[in-house]
Amino acid sequence: MRVLVGTNLFYPLNGGGERALIDWLNDFHLKGIEICVITTTPEIENLEREFPFQVIRLQDKIPYSEKIDNEGVQNYLQEIQYNHYEMINKAMLILSEMNDFDFYIGYGFWGSEWLIDGYKSFATVLKEQYPKLKTISLKWDVHGGEGEYDTDYVLHGAPYKYINNPHTNKVFIKRFSMFPKQTTDNPLEVFNFEEWKNRPYDFLFNNPQLNKGSLTVLEIAKKYPNKRFLIKMGNWGSWNNNEIIQLNRLGNVNIINSVKSMENEFYRLGKYLLSPSVIDGGGMMPLEAAMQGTIPICSNIGILRYSSSPYAEFVFSEELTYNALNKMIQWNGYDKINFELVAKDWFDKIDFLDKYDDYVEDTYNNLKYVEKFVIERYYKSLDKFIRELFAMIE
Numbered sequence: 001m002r003v004l005v006g007t008n009l010f011y012p013l014n015g016g017g018e019r020a021l022i023d024w025l026n027d028f029h030l031k032g033i034e035i036c037v038i039t040t041t042p043e044i045e046n047l048e049r050e051f052p053f054q055v056i057r058l059q060d061k062i063p064y065s066e067k068i069d070n071e072g073v074q075n076y077l078q079e080i081q082y083n084h085y086e087m088i089n090k091a092m093l094i095l096s097e098m099n100d101f102d103f104y105i106g107y108g109f110w111g112s113e114w115l116i117d118g119y120k121s122f123a124t125v126l127k128e129q130y131p132k133l134k135t136i137s138l139k140w141d142v143h144g145g146e147g148e149y150d151t152d153y154v155l156h157g158a159p160y161k162y163i164n165n166p167h168t169n170k171v172f173i174k175r176f177s178m179f180p181k182q183t184t185d186n187p188l189e190v191f192n193f194e195e196w197k198n199r200p201y202d203f204l205f206n207n208p209q210l211n212k213g214s215l216t217v218l219e220i221a222k223k224y225p226n227k228r229f230l231i232k233m234g235n236w237g238s239w240n241n242n243e244i245i246q247l248n249r250l251g252n253v254n255i256i257n258s259v260k261s262m263e264n265e266f267y268r269l270g271k272y273l274l275s276p277s278v279i280d281g282g283g284m285m286p287l288e289a290a291m292q293g294t295i296p297i298c299s300n301i302g303i304l305r306y307s308s309s310p311y312a313e314f315v316f317s318e319e320l321t322y323n324a325l326n327k328m329i330q331w332n333g334y335d336k337i338n339f340e341l342v343a344k345d346w347f348d349k350i351d352f353l354d355k356y357d358d359y360v361e362d363t364y365n366n367l368k369y370v371e372k373f374v375i376e377r378y379y380k381s382l383d384k385f386i387r388e389l390f391a392m393i394e
Helices: 015-030 066-071 073-078 084-095 122-129 193-197 214-223 241-249 285-290 301-308 339-357 358-391
Strands: 002-008 032-039 054-057 103-107 135-138 153-156 174-177 201-206 229-232 252-258 270-275 295-299 313-315
Touching: 002 084, 002 122, 015 103, 015 358, 032 084, 054 066, 054 103, 066 153, 073 214, 073 241, 103 122, 103 301, 122 135, 174 358, 201 214, 214 229, 214 241, 214 270, 214 339, 214 358, 241 252, 285 295, 285 301, 285 358, 295 358, 313 339, 339 358
Parallel strands: 002 032, 002 103, 032 054, 103 135, 135 153, 153 174, 201 229, 201 270, 229 252, 270 295, 295 313
Antiparallel strands: none
16 A cells, blocks of 8 residues: 655654654655655754655755744744645655655645635646545644545544534545654653652643633632642744743743653643643643653543543533633634633642642652553554545455
8 A cells, every 4th residue: 555645744843743743654654654754844953853765855954043942943833934835746746756645645735625616726726636535634623624535535543522513514525533643752660759749840731822721721720829820832823822921920830832752841840731622633741641650630522532531631611611612703702711710620629639649659659551552542543544545456
């Protein structure tokens, strides 16, 4: 089987979805599937990375910039302008010299779904030139609703029922789903509760954005001034929103831009990972943190239940649990949610964990089973998807 991937999001990382895609492609390659990636993302000096499969970059390498340290990779890459059709024409010329592919996976606006008047995505142009090619859109978030797809199928990181927008009509298209890998390079080898109790930070939080629950974290940090918070900026989103400004003013909060090792410079520094998401595309971090001995506390929403059970603590909230989108009406209507009420539910959970040390120790000790759990679950999902693809070309 030969699989072509077209994307404007391919390392340096823009977020967890891109990382999950790379994990999938690495494992496809290990299972004997031929992979070729065509991307508009250029390499950045000092951030180069080798892949075991072919990666064709349609733009020349660009220099490293201090802007990456100050504002993130995504903002730096957004400054690199390119001509949409020039990239497509260049890619099509390269493909004309290659053997045919069985499947195409498009990720990001260049790879698929760019259905704007006067424009065609790479997926559309490919299908016109190679009508027998089976095309797939990789789509993590559909909270904003869906329009028409320019591919034959859609691939999600979770079943559609966990990530759909209840206010928009379902697009009837064949859908696949596959777990993100949710593993880290170096899981914690020895689980020691005394080591956990002596970690320098009480709470960790990644990517302070509204959909990730940044307002809830702000309320928690204000409520517990004697607890220490380590917050890492994300690879995507705003680096200067109101919640970040307010969090920066608190004496118990330390905000860092980036880390070289998520294990040693983030996960293992904290006792708990806060995941108070309002909506989420996949929820990869909770069990990644769990494999580092960090207890995840998550919003009790469907996607996090799907990705993080049974090794996380969940916070039920009348405001969120039954699907925040029912309150928001539109996917970005965060003003419709009473985050003070949400935070009170989180206060109750934190107070409970502070009170019952034996319960926390049992929860912590259970984390030693997470690695085996996520590996088995992931490969079962991966193998199922691969079998489905092979069945389509037999």
